[in-house]
Amino acid sequence: MKSLTGYASLEGQVEALQWQWELRSVNGKGLDVRVRMPDWCVVIEAEARKRLSAQVARGNISVNLRMQAAQGQGGASLDRDALDRTLAMLVEVEDRANHIGVSLAATSAADILALRGVLTEDTRPDGLSDSAQAALLAAFDQVLAAFIDSRISEGAALKDVLTRQVDEIAAQLDAIRAIVPDRAAAQSEALKTGIARLLDTEALDAARLHQEAALLAVKSDITEEIDRLTVHVEAARKLIAAKVPVGRKFDFLCQEFNREANTLCSKSQHSGLTELGLEMKVTIDQMREQIQNVE
Structure with missing residues (x-):
């Protein structure tokens, strides 16, 4: 897992020129590369873009190459x-x-x-020699490797945070499963009491009333939501362990997590379940914030 933020720089001298490469990136939905370097480095710019795009999938990335005459070589x-x-x-x-x-x-x-x-x-407006271009591109490869390492390092920290958050959601799911029997018993008693009160006070068709009660029980059932959340937890763990960019997929998965948590809360009719559902929504929201910085 890699972070969308990273930074690396490298400097040196080639022929009569001092140079400095600098790469930095921040969050971005896609890959947006912005390059700043002298106008007479067209070949280097094209090759740098190519090499960067081959190794980076997402992020707003700034690539800067600063060049000036070496000390004593110009002004x-x-x-x-x-x-x-x-x-x-x-x-x-x-x-x-x-x-x-x-x-x-x-x-x-x-x-x-x-x-x-x-x-x-007073640099080299007439361009760079082939050997100088090769040296600058070799230096770019070095700074690119350091840049990617910085994203990997931050990605490792993100991976730890996301793992803890997914584990927290799994624990909340276990707590929800444990509360289901008590919720079912409480719903059953409340439903029976309500039906009995209606039958005593109103001239109602008992068969139709029981049919409507059964329909209400089906609508309040949360088995499917629990099952889908369980599947989402396993999917999140696979994404965390993946060796390819997963940021967008994880963002979509967070939306699915949130949808199921919302449904749980809307069906709750039980204070304990509502509390757990709200706790889960908070964890999902925190997880989605972290996902915004994952490549």
Whole structure:
């Protein structure tokens, strides 16, 4: 089991360039990969996406490759065209803000230099050699392995939590089974008392009354709900032990758990059963929260 959250980074130097790979991920329904790296690393970006997608099934994942000239190998310079465009846009923004009465903080030269594209490093705009690309992709494989290990580590903790929660639901089911005989006896006595009272006070057809009473007894029976919850517990344990991504399946299973727990509570007519049903609903809700972070 893997978590949807993870982080890893790695840095080094190739030829005259210093580089840093960084991977991080958060929850996501599907696989959404966002890559940020210099424009002249197109080949590396395509290959990194391919290698990542082959090993990760879900999550919102950010892949960053930062590169700059190694110390003593180059320096920073202004892209004057980009600077002019940026300053023109700042003037337009400030004019518009003043027009609608919005006060903006003063913009410093450092703020402008921090904007993307204004300050460029004297790296290799003409591209990377084949050996440099190979070295960067080999480094990506290393950081990807560390990233996956971090997701596995968090997944192990999630697995322990989910196992405890499924065991808790199983224990609640055992308690429900134990209370069923007392509930049945109490329902039977209440039904008999009610029927006897009606027969004494109203001119009713006894056969029809008993038929309706039998129908009510069938509607209040919870055997099917208990059986389905038992099957769901076994299904949850199999998902926890699975070696493939199970987050979506587990989420759907939690919905089924909740549906059966709701039906138990609606059929209850017994304080003890209602209490156990509500406890189960709380556990199911807690379990579903954890499932949102499972790949």
